[in-house]
Amino acid sequence: MTTPTPPSDAERHAQKMAKKKAARDKIMATKEGEKGLIIVHTGAGKGKSSSGFGMILRCIAHGMPSAVVQFIKGAWSTGERTLIEAHFGDLCQFHAMGEGFTWETQDKERDIAAARKGWEKAKELIRDERNKMVLLDEINIALRYDYLDVAEVVAFLKDEKPTMTHVVMTGRNAKEELIEIADLVTEMTLIKHPFRSGIKGQKGVEF
Template sequence: MSDPAPNEDARHAAKMAKKKAARDKIMATKEGEKGLIIVHTGPGKGKSSSGFGMILRCIAHEMPSAVVQFIKGAWQTGERTLIEENFPDLCQFYAMGEGFTWETQDKARDIAAAQKGWEKAKELIRDPEIKMVLLDEINIALRYDYLDIAEVVDFLQTEKPPMTHVVLTGRNAKEELIEIADLVTEMTLIKHPFRSGVKGQKGVEF
């Protein structure tokens, strides 16, 4: 009985060659570059983690970048420690928040912190030397109307330098922000250990 493997290998190679040709054809039409507005939202875990992953890519490519944290400022997270201790020349880091809104229980203070963070964010985004700005958890500040969504949208559309990437994270992203974004990813929650009584752990949550 003959071995069918050679025929299977040939069919697989032909299939992959066809896929590659189709992919190459698509890629040939993609020539432009632009600074992107990127939104990570949804109830699932990974929004900030993904944003910091892109910041680390920028650092690896020696592209100046910056982070403004709107909520988790009271936490000494692993990514903050890594960046501040090892890459301060490539990534500016500003922790502007004082914790989650249910921890501060002071709306006026939360609004003031969010406004201060937004002013710093605008300063960083306006700097054409900075190639990516991560606005971590800004969607929470927008959700509670601590910031004016119309002002944020207008700024991103009119003042962001053409080649600057801006990443905005946090659940419940406003529709106005989603509308102007170039890339929107929604993290879907399927399972989370917190629901089984497991607390947030170092290296996973922070």
């Protein structure tokens, strides 16, 4: 009686991957719905705004109109802003509404006024169904300091956001009320950061 030849490593791998693909295809066959997502990027780790801008660039690459409202970093010159305004202004509106972090302005009323102005612009852009994605960069900071009313923001997103519009909100310390209504929440975890070793923010990495 001939002893069967055991499968090779390559054959075992192919069989394993075939099973994974079949299981994946079965799951994907049940996922047919589409909707505009409420997305929150939060946490102490780096990458919240970077991820949001990555999504905006995806929209641009697909020819999908989009918009950005920056709530805090408006006084900064950033690579994302320079790129979008110089090359993609026809597809992405960019509104830098903030004047820096609150410890830089040291003027609470001025910060509140800037945040309110940013939120009014955000509502206008979200209501416009031509915009497939609206990034509200660092809005969580404005909410954290109560420059904006989280209940108002939540109510607007629940009641007035168009069905197919994606809204991305970034910034650490996201309010629980936002997390509750979000479809996708990612928390960036800080493991190491060069700032703690005395290295300042660098072009191309931080801005």
